Amino acid sequence: MPASIPSSGSAPVPAGDAERDQAWAELRRLLVGPEREQIGELRSRIEDDSERAGAVARVLPSAVDASLERGPELRRSMQPMVRDVIELTLKHDPALVIDTVLPFFGTLIRRYITNALQDFMDAVNQAQERSVSTRSIAWRVEAWRTGKPYAEIVLAKSLLYRIEQIFLIHRQTGLKLQHRVARGVETKDADMVSGMLTAIEDFIHDSFSTAIGEKQSDTIQVGDLRVWVQHGRHALLAAVVRGAPPLELKERLAQVVEDVERKFEDRLNPYAGDPSVFAPTAPELDSCLLGRGDVETGGSSRNWKIAGGLAASALLAAAVLWWWDGARWNRLLASLRNEPGVVLTEARRGWYYHEIESLRDPLANPLEGLPERAGFGANRVSVRTGPFLSLDARFVAMRELEPRRRALEDLRIAFAVDSSVVDRAEAERAAAAIRSFASSAAATGQRAIVEVLGSADSTGTATRNTVLAAMRARELVKAVSGFETAGAVLRAGSGETGAIRGVRFRASLEPRGNE
Amino acid sequence: MIVQKKICLLGAYAVGKTSLIRRFVERMFDERYFTTVGVRIDKKELSLDGHDVTMMVWDLAGEDDVTRVDLRRCKGASGLVFVADGCRAHTLETAVRLAAEAEAFAGSVPCVLAVNKVDLAAEWEVEESRLDDLAARGWKIVRTSAKTGHNVDPMFETLAREMLPGAD
Known part of the structure; x- marks a missing residue:
């Protein structure tokens, strides 16, 4: 570039040489015109606030995302500001906050109150059923003896239950992940039951417009059975319970769902359809197959156990009675043998009635009342005597x-x-x-x-x-x-x-x- | 290895969804019409290409003038069967519309369109040009008859193959 070419318009130009000036201006326009326009545009962008705000707005979301990915610095630096904003909003426009938050709180509070009331009603019902009985007297004595509240004793003693089946179900698909059954319980196709349980759950919640929340538990009562359904994020655990289980069991189910989800999260979300990966959950689910007391199950195995127990008790009782009766019988025979003027000729011991044949000297003591004195009931021992003269001195x-x-x-x-x-x-x-x-x-x-x-x-x-x-x-x-x-x-x-x-x-x- | 899959059947009322499932699962057909309330779930175990597949088949209640299909039930499905009645042309349009709506719940999963009642040729109403048009737009269309069993097993098996691991 020639050294005599002036810079863009600010150098002094000899006066009167208008033609040359025009030529110079034309030359400048031709040589640096586009750059000058760009510089002007950049300057206006830098100096114009609205223009600058628009540019920042365009990159701000991606800048925030990038910062959050890099680390927590942005969160930390924004926290005081967000807190101040919330505080200001609460002070100046509380109605807006209330209108926004109330629907969530309403749902939450309603759900917690419903669950709490249901639990309370269950407990009251169980206690009420057993409030007037011979057992309640024994429980009162125990409460007095141990110093525990009566209600605690009632709840502890009155819960007869059995968890018969446990289903681990993939929440979104309704597919069965694991199914465990208590011994002696007959079951239907667990795959179909799992699907229908999920469908019923969804149907109920959709019908009554209640959202299914994580960690929520539902109860479905079917005749004598109740199904406790514990929801997790990706799985749900359904326990089929007979009888009146203690409410702590719900916490146990919630714990199991939580454990399973923690250990298997990558296989639950997404679920590839292979249930065998959930085989290791079996021991944990088996630990939920709890039960206590002689709850009616209708199961043949249980009936057999009861019958066996009764038979064994009956046999034991019969043996004890037989032994006791034998001891009494031997005492009676010994007393007859020692009776002067009496000869025992025959003794027959039956299951209940006994017979004695004897010879008796007329001068001997009468035998009436002897069996009763040995402890036998009236008419249980028939004593027949024949005439006899004793040569006893x-x-x-x-x-x-x-x-x-x-x-x-x-x-x-x-x-x-x-x-x-x-x-x-x-x-x-x-x-x-x-x-x-x-x-x-x-x-x-x-x-x-x-x-x-x-x-x-x-x-x-x-x-x-x-x-x-x-x-x-x-x-x-x-x-x-x-x-x-x-x-x-x-x-x-x-x-x-x-x-x-x-x-x-x-x-x-x-x-x-x-x- | 057993693979579990959930599939859903959707369509207008009385197109033969329940009958197709019954033919597929129980090898039976009943002339009587039983309306499905809510949802019905069946199970079919298949052996396909070295895979044991347990198909949980969700039969959703059909759509009519007053009841909409509850598409939320499609969540988590690995495949969808849209069923139309070849003797009622409007049921084909219902199936097409349901397919568009169901994608929001089931995502982009393998689908098949079953045009049922192919045994009733005299009463056939669906135009071939419309089916060709849909096929051109990527629909997999199978003409089925729950009554005779025509194409029922192939239709379910085709869908199952597409759902298997490694399928395109």
Whole structure:
């Protein structure tokens, strides 16, 4: 470029040379005209605020995105500003904020209140069902004993339940990812059940315009069964429960969904359709197949267990009863064998009724009441007895005693007229009769008491006769005392008059040991 | 390896959606008409090209003058079958419209258009030119008969093949 070419319009130009100036201007326009226009445009962009704002607005979104990707610096620097904005908005236009947030809060609050009320109603219903029963008394005692609130004891004791099936379902497709069943539970096609459960859930929520939220739980009641559905982001867990489960179980299900989603998130979203990748969830799902108590299941396995338990209990009870009855029976037989004058000839033990055949001496103790005394109920033991004479010394003695008593009491010892002298031979005769009676009495365990009754005939005065009768009795006692009388006790009785001229005897017995 | 797939059948009322599924799953056909309420789910296990496929077939209630098909049920579907009745031309247009609407819920998944009741040739109403037009626009069209079983299995199997891993 020539050194004499002036710069763009600011250098002094010799006056009067208009033609040359025009030529120079034309030359400048031709050489640097486009650049000058661009410089002008750039200057206006830089200096014009609205133009500059438009340019920043065009790049701002992508600049924010890029910054967020790079790190948290932008978030941190914007946080105070955002906080101030929110604060300002709350102060100056609270109605706008309320209108915006209220629908969300309304839904949230409604959902939480509904869930809480449902849980509360479940608990109250269970407690109410069991509030008046014999068990409630026992629970009150336990509450008093342990110091725990009664309601806590009721809830802890009253929950009989069983989780029969657990479905892990892909939420979006309704496809079954895993299905676990408690032992003895019959099931339908789990794939179709999973699909229908999802469809029903969606249908219900669509029908009542309630959104299905993450971590939300629903309950579907079907007859005796209830299905607890716990929602996660990509999966849902459905537990088929029979009975009244404790509400803590819902938390357990929520925990399991959370765990599964954490471990399998990359395979749940998106789900490629291969359920085998969820096989490792089986142990965790199995841990949900809980149950407690004797809830009615209708399952044959459970019935068999109950029947088996009852049969075993019945057998045990029968064995105990049989043993107890046998011990009683042996006691009865032993007492019969030890009974004097009784011979046991046959004993037949049945399941309930027993029979005894025996022989009994008429002098033996009666057998009536013996089974009852051994502990048997009325009519459970039939005792038949046949006649029998025992050669037991006691019974022999008893049988001799009566004739000997009669012989003694029939004996009369005669005296001479107006005499109390005892003839020795008569005394010996009396002593023999007394000895005979007393020895029999001793053999039966008794002592013979012999009263000697003196008497006089009607001749002579009454006074004399009275004295004579008494003297005869005393003398005879004295005379007999010189002989062996087998321990008989002799007593001289009062006199009798107008009877015989001699003495007679009155015999009686008393147990040994009594003097 | 077993692969699970969800497919949905959509279309106007009484075009034969339930009958197609019944023919496919149970090998049966019933002349009587039973309207589907809400949704019905069936299951069919297939062995295709070395893959064991469990197809969960969702039969959505048909669309009529007062009831719209609940297209939200299509979420997560791996394939869609749009069913039209060859003897009622307007059901073909319903199927075409449903296809456009369903994409918002199911995404871009393999589809097939089943023009059913091909056994009723005397009452056929759908024009071939219209079918050619749709085929030219990329529709996979299969003429089926749930009553005779004509093309029913191939129609489902074609769709299943397209859904399998590695399919285009």
